[in-house]
Amino acid sequence: MEDAVVETMPSGIWTHHGPAPVMDRAHRHDDVELNLVLRGHLDYLFGGAPVRVRAGEIALFWAATPHHLIPSPTRSLGAWVHLPLGTALAWTLPAPDLATLLSPRPVIVDAAVVCPDPAAVFTSWQAELLEEDPTIALLEVQALVRRLLRAGRDGPEHPDGGPHPGQAHSAVEMARFIGAHFREPITPADVAGAVHLNPTYAMTLFRRSVGTTIGTYLSRCRVAEAQRLLIGTSMTTAEVAHASGFSSQSAFYEQFSRICGLPPGRYRQVRRSGSPA
Incomplete structure (x- = not known):
């Protein structure tokens, strides 16, 4: 995917809950991104490759890889959280987890495997991550990310699209x-x-x-x-x-x-x- 058609977005804490955002073009941003699909499904072009995230699944990825959410005829609902990569690096993740997070493909996991009530958790983060002291919410995000990385690492292998x-x-x-x-x-x-x-x-x-x-x-x-x-x-x-x-x-x-x-x-x-x- 050529840089000329990829928009670079600012990094920062961001949350969204509701219909899938409209993306006119591929973009990238230096954040860890979490997507929870509540209804329907999300179709992405991720680094140029098609990826589908279904209802009840959570996708985790480093958003520096160009990605484009394709409009769907179904009314998809979801919840999104962006967190600066620098915040995640401060967690000192184990090397295998960090390698998974920085790989050029998303981790997609059944939400029920890593969280008993993901919809409620994502809803609470909407306000708490933007509070003056978001410490508790950040700790919860870190715990979920670690569980997702562990589940993704232990799950089936994805087709290899990364470097040697x-x-x-x-x-x-x-x-x-x-x-x-x-x-x-x-x-x-x-x-x-x-x-x-x-x-x-x-x-x-x-x-x-x-x-x-x-x-x-x-x-x-x-x-x-x-x-x-x-x-x-x-x-x-x-x-x-x-x-x-x-x-x-x-x-x-x-x-x-x-x-x-x-x-x-x-x-x-x-x-x-x-x-x-």
Whole structure:
């Protein structure tokens, strides 16, 4: 799928409950996405491949892979949650789970296997994830994601559409290194060195496996952390910039505004008050 026809959406906490959103074109965003189908089914083109999620199933995927929800003649209902990937990386998932999450295909599981009342849980998250302190909801999301990854890993194998296992492992290890060190002044060369690869080869491998550059992935991890701090703490924007790993206030404002579509102060106001952007 060509980048020219794929829209890059801002990352951030987002919830939706009701009819399936209309998607005019494929898009990508640096979030962990959860879809619960309540009625009907959802048909996606996921990285160009058709994927169907049926009623009673939950789909989990890293939304950096281009995906397009195809309009259905049936009135499908569902619930959606987006959570910045940086938040999920802070959970220090086991390597097999992280590899599953970052793979270029969704995990699709019968909701009843991982949650006794998924509709009620997703409904509660609609408000709780946007509260000033969403800690409880985030812990619940983490628990569900871990169960989904375990169920997906233990379930039937999906058709292979990803990179060679050795390459995928190196890309996962680079992503883990970035997730552990993005608050520090690291560079793409540091990331390559962490897995003992030539920087040029590491950058090519990372882009092929993950779908973005090391530098962009690093920026998005920092922005995701800044989003979390802006919503969940009273830190000043200067403090948030420093705590998220940005080298300067100007770099923070530029990268945050580009990825999120709003400057940091306005983003905090919108997320806390629910006012229109």
